[in-house]
Amino acid sequence: MSYPKEVGGLKLGTLLIEGKTKQVFDLPEQPGHCLLLNKDRITAGDGVKAHDLEGKAAISNQTNAKVFEILKAANIKTAFVKIASPTAFISKKCDMVPIEWVTRRLATGSFLKRNPGVPEGYRFTPVKLETFFKDDANHDPQWSEEQLLSAKLKVNDVVIGQDEVDYMKKVTVLVFEILEKAWALRDCALIDMKIEFGVDTEGNILVADVIDSDSWRLWPSGDKRLMVDKQVYRDLKNVTAADLDTVKRNFAWVKDQLDHLKPTIHHKVVVFMGSPQDREHCNKIANAAKDLGLEVDLRITSAHKATEETLRIMQQYEDTHGALVFIAVAGRSNGLGPVLSGNTSYPVINCPPPSDKLVQDIWSSLSVPSGLGCATVIYPDSAAIMAAQIIGLQDYLVWGRLRAKQLEMSASLRKADKQIRNM
Secondary structure, eight states: OOOOSEETTEEOOOEEEEOSSEEEEEOTTSTTEEEEEEOSEEEETTTTEEEEOTTHHHHHHHHHHHHHHHHHHTTOOBSEEEEEETTEEEEEOEEEOSEEEEEEEEOOTHHHHHSTTOOTTOEEEEEEEEEEEOOGGGTOOEEOHHHHHHHTOEETTEEOOHHHHHHHHHHHHHHHHHHHHHHHTTTEEEEEEEEEEEEETTSOEEEESOOSTTSEEEEETTOGGGOOSTHHHHTOSSOOHHHHHHHHHHHHHHHHHGGGOSOOOOEEEEEEESSGGGHHHHHHHHHHHHHTTOOEEEEEOOTTTOHHHHHHHHHHHHHHOSEEEEEEEOOSSOOHHHHHHTTOSSOEEEOOOOOTTHHHHHHHHHSOOTTOOOEEOSSHHHHHHHHHHHHTTTOHHHHHHHHHHHHHHHHHHHHHHHHHHTO
16 A cells, blocks of 8 residues: 655644554654544444545644644643644654543443443533453553552553543543633533543653544534534444535534634733832733733823723723733732722722731721721732633633643642652
């Protein structure tokens, strides 16, 4: 069988692996990277059921790219790099962990067969997580966590132990919850999905392979009868050309809907400083907030010396933004935070600047008149995180970045603990 020598202007090297729906090629001119080329092929039942489906490769490629762009925007570590051609994309080269990680929100499909007595539509809260060992000959048997740990899989010199399993479990759930929130913007329920992980040459665990309409169940309006995923194909007894056309239209619909999954809320975090001398402190707040994907403005005004101007600036933001957080940076009898809080229904966070009278400044921010609701924090990154938590109630990407930050902090502690255990 002959293979392409070039795709999208990229010279292809060795065929690394070929699956039912894709080929993976080395990229000799881009060390550490490979190219995944999709096929116009749809399969089910471990490949027992298979049909050619013209145009599927391009649809899958675009679907996958859009999904991974959402995950990357939420700061999830992935192997995806960029689209290389209409049917191919560039990825970091990984050795794959031979496990399918499946997250379920509602009970349906194979779960019902394996768990008789559970009604279809049973809602898992929190989500149900399952793992399956990739072995087509044995129909990808379900593995318990104990089996996974006992296997001591070695992937790119990384032994998959408890720390690695815990990390992948948390990332799997986070990926599902991010995409679940995203699809909710289109009144579409994400019922379940599967992902895979790879380990790159530096030992990093990354969400890898492909996430497309073969990877999940999607029910518009939460109605199984409206399903637009691969299950439509799985359920077909006798596959006709018209049936395949329906499947293709469903996949194309999903691909197009992904363009509308960006958060629609127009947010802003406004940092008010009472003096230009507080600029350095406010820059730290702004930088921490921007790292979480927040839009930030810095303003200088005084509630004591320019009350009307302060309220005018605040009103301008209220008239033009759907989600707002005000951060007040003032010491020496903080009036800025309370004045803002007393005149807006949006949240206000006090974050007094460092000084030799910080204790008094903190007390000034805490001791506000009755009927006001200012929060008070000391550190710039704390103010940014609190602002992100508020905006994240309406923006799933900000919410996802916060969760990803928490996950990576936990992972770094585990890594340090593992190093000291092995000393």
